[in-house]
Amino acid sequence: MLALNKLNVTFNAGTVNEVHALKDCGLFLEEGDFVVVIGGNGSGKSTMLNSIAGTYMPDSGRMVLDNKDITFMPEHVRAKYVGRVFQDPMRGTAPDMTIEENLALAQRRGKMRSFRRGMKAAERAHFREILSHLDLGLEDRLSTRIGLLSGGQRQAITLLMATLEKPKILLLDEHTAALDPKTAAKVLEISVRLIEEGYLTTLMVTHNMADAITFGNRLVLMREGEVIFEATGQQKANLTVPELVDKFISAGVEVLV
Amino acid sequence: MANILAGAIGLGLIWGIVTLGIFISFRVLNMPDLSVEGSIVTGAAVAAMLIIGGAHPLLAVGGATLAGALAGTITGFLHTRLKIPALLSGILTMTALYSINIRIMDGRPNVPLLRQDTLLTPLIDLGLTRDHAIIIIAVIAVILVIAFQRWFLTTEFGSALRATGNNPHMSAAQGINTNTMKLVGLAFANALVGLAGGLLVQYQGFVDVQMGIGAIVIGLASLIIGEVIFGRKTLLRGMIAVVLGAIVYRIIIALVLEAGMAATDLRLFTAITVAIALWLPHARDQIDAISRRVKHRKNSFGQSDYSGLASASSAAATDARTANKSKKTRSRGDH
Numbered sequence: 001m002l003a004l005n006k007l008n009v010t011f012n013a014g015t016v017n018e019v020h021a022l023k024d025c026g027l028f029l030e031e032g033d034f035v036v037v038i039g040g041n042g043s044g045k046s047t048m049l050n051s052i053a054g055t056y057m058p059d060s061g062r063m064v065l066d067n068k069d070i071t072f073m074p075e076h077v078r079a080k081y082v083g084r085v086f087q088d089p090m091r092g093t094a095p096d097m098t099i100e101e102n103l104a105l106a107q108r109r110g111k112m113r114s115f116r117r118g119m120k121a122a123e124r125a126h127f128r129e130i131l132s133h134l135d136l137g138l139e140d141r142l143s144t145r146i147g148l149l150s151g152g153q154r155q156a157i158t159l160l161m162a163t164l165e166k167p168k169i170l171l172l173d174e175h176t177a178a179l180d181p182k183t184a185a186k187v188l189e190i191s192v193r194l195i196e197e198g199y200l201t202t203l204m205v206t207h208n209m210a211d212a213i214t215f216g217n218r219l220v221l222m223r224e225g226e227v228i229f230e231a232t233g234q235q236k237a238n239l240t241v242p243e244l245v246d247k248f249i250s251a252g253v254e255v256l257v
Numbered sequence: 258m259a260n261i262l263a264g265a266i267g268l269g270l271i272w273g274i275v276t277l278g279i280f281i282s283f284r285v286l287n288m289p290d291l292s293v294e295g296s297i298v299t300g301a302a303v304a305a306m307l308i309i310g311g312a313h314p315l316l317a318v319g320g321a322t323l324a325g326a327l328a329g330t331i332t333g334f335l336h337t338r339l340k341i342p343a344l345l346s347g348i349l350t351m352t353a354l355y356s357i358n359i360r361i362m363d364g365r366p367n368v369p370l371l372r373q374d375t376l377l378t379p380l381i382d383l384g385l386t387r388d389h390a391i392i393i394i395a396v397i398a399v400i401l402v403i404a405f406q407r408w409f410l411t412t413e414f415g416s417a418l419r420a421t422g423n424n425p426h427m428s429a430a431q432g433i434n435t436n437t438m439k440l441v442g443l444a445f446a447n448a449l450v451g452l453a454g455g456l457l458v459q460y461q462g463f464v465d466v467q468m469g470i471g472a473i474v475i476g477l478a479s480l481i482i483g484e485v486i487f488g489r490k491t492l493l494r495g496m497i498a499v500v501l502g503a504i505v506y507r508i509i510i511a512l513v514l515e516a517g518m519a520a521t522d523l524r525l526f527t528a529i530t531v532a533i534a535l536w537l538p539h540a541r542d543q544i545d546a547i548s549r550r551v552k553h554r555k556n557s558f559g560q561s562d563y564s565g566l567a568s569a570s571s572a573a574a575t576d577a578r579t580a581n582k583s584k585k586t587r588s589r590g591d592h
Contacts, residue, residue: 076432077432079429079430079432080432082430086430090424092426093424094419094420094424096419096423097416097419101416102420104416105420105428108431110432111432114412115413115414116413117412118413118416161431
């Protein structure tokens with residue numbers, strides 16, 4: 001489904017601040033894979049996700065999504081295939097636009113934006129329906145400005161926006177890290193439900209070891225721009241938090257537990 | 258007095274269209290676009306030359322609009338393709354337009370429309386004054402522009418444009434080409450400014466290469482005055498508000514000039530007005546903070562011993578601890 005082959009990304013090349021963020025990074029995802037990515041700060045997790053999304057263009061290597069070479073496809077073109085939720089809840093939605101306007105924008109991801117009306121009445125009914133599944137009482141606030149919502153509510157809506165048009169790959173970049181524990185759990189629960197319902201191929205970055213073990217069918221550990229450990233299926237399910245922390249430490253990653 | 262008022266309203270309506278353009282760049286795209294100072298003259302110059310060349314005055318306005326759009330496209334190109342900061346892109350266009358505008362005017366710094374037929378001519382022939390004629394024309398223009406702009410901003414394309422200004426990260430993630438949006442938005446904004454220039458030249462009967470100086474501050478003043486007085490709850494309301502703001506601004510200017518202020522002090526007056534208007538939203542918080550600080554100082558006047566405060570807070574902490582303990586005991590009892 002998604003193949004990363006020897007991907008290299010360097011920031012500030014040729015300066016003293018040069019950072020080799022991805023080093024011959026390779027990863028292969030089957031359709032329907034839910035891969036959890038862990039790793040220390042600066043290990044290249046976010047760079048990998050942003051490269052897949054097209055925010056950064058790689059120095060070398062190849063990215064293939066569903067038999068299509070997307071290595072140098074511009075970000076806004078690639079968005080057709082990629083659903084994203086960012087760590088910062090403020091990033092995924094337009095604060096001065098209403099809930100329904102944001103959803104209508106997401107409904108047209110990857111489509112030609114013409115001079116037809118920006119939103120149809122039938123869409124509104126659909127939005128109300130899917131919002132009610134979030135169980136956050138947002139279905140009656142379609143014309144509320146997004147900026148008035150809490151971080152958790154905004155993140156839940158961003159999730160809906162990322163999955164409204166089924167993406168070939170869903171990228172969740174520490175999308176619960178900025179939320180309080182209760183809200184984080186709720187947003188994670190919504191994520192997992194949407195992923196399962198839509199059978200979405202997903203990459204999720206997290207710093208929560210317990211979540212990393214509980215969710216997804218595969219787990220990868222990154223260090224210095226490469227994947228250095230991977231666990232799949234039963235092997236992953238049998239992992240314990242202390243084991244995972246050991247992996248972290250033996251990988252030379254400092255952990256505070 | 259009625260004369261002054263009519264003139265102010267007519268001018269205010271024309272500048273209302275400039276303000277609608279500034280609304281697109283400053284508010285919708287969230288970009289400070291200074292090319293306006295040049296593109297208003299470009300619009301006026303193109304319209305003047307077309308009229309002198311024998312074109313229909315309406316066609317001249319069309320030409321002015323196109324010329325403005327082109328000017329905006331240049332700013333958009335500098336910003337989105339050459340990656341020059343928005344503010345500087347506008348300044349570069351504005352600077353370049355000064356030379357271009359003089360070229361459009363056949364190398365002259367100003368061009369009068371002597372005895373030419375303008376949009377006002379048929380109305381003046383009906384016995385209307387110049388001021389009344391421009392009010393009628395400008396009202397029609399403003400209504401058309403607002404209707405078009407409202408339609409445009411609520412289309413799929415227009416929504417994407419608004420999203421780009423509101424959150425570029427989200428827009429890119431939703432497959433919006435933010436560069437194209439900025440380019441089109443700037444072209445649209447300056448098209449309106451060019452249109453206003455095309456009307457302005459027909460009203461005042463001449464174009465001068467200097468007439469754009471201060472346009473951005475006048476436009477901003479109008480925008481802010483409009484939003485403060487008339488609100489910006491919905492898109493339509495916001496747009497009507499900025500046009501009304503432009504009229505209010507012109508009336509204020511007419512009144513202070515009538516009261517005897519020197520015309521050369523106008524810019525200073527405008528700049529101060531804008532500064533105050535920009536500060537106003539923060540003023541209440543600041544005044545509130547000062548009054549709280551004064552009150553606080555009054556309450557603790559002469560107090561140098563804070564031990565009472567410490568014991569009070571530790572007493573509160575002990576209270577909380579005992580309360581906790583009793584809660585725990587209670588819950589244990591429940592089990």
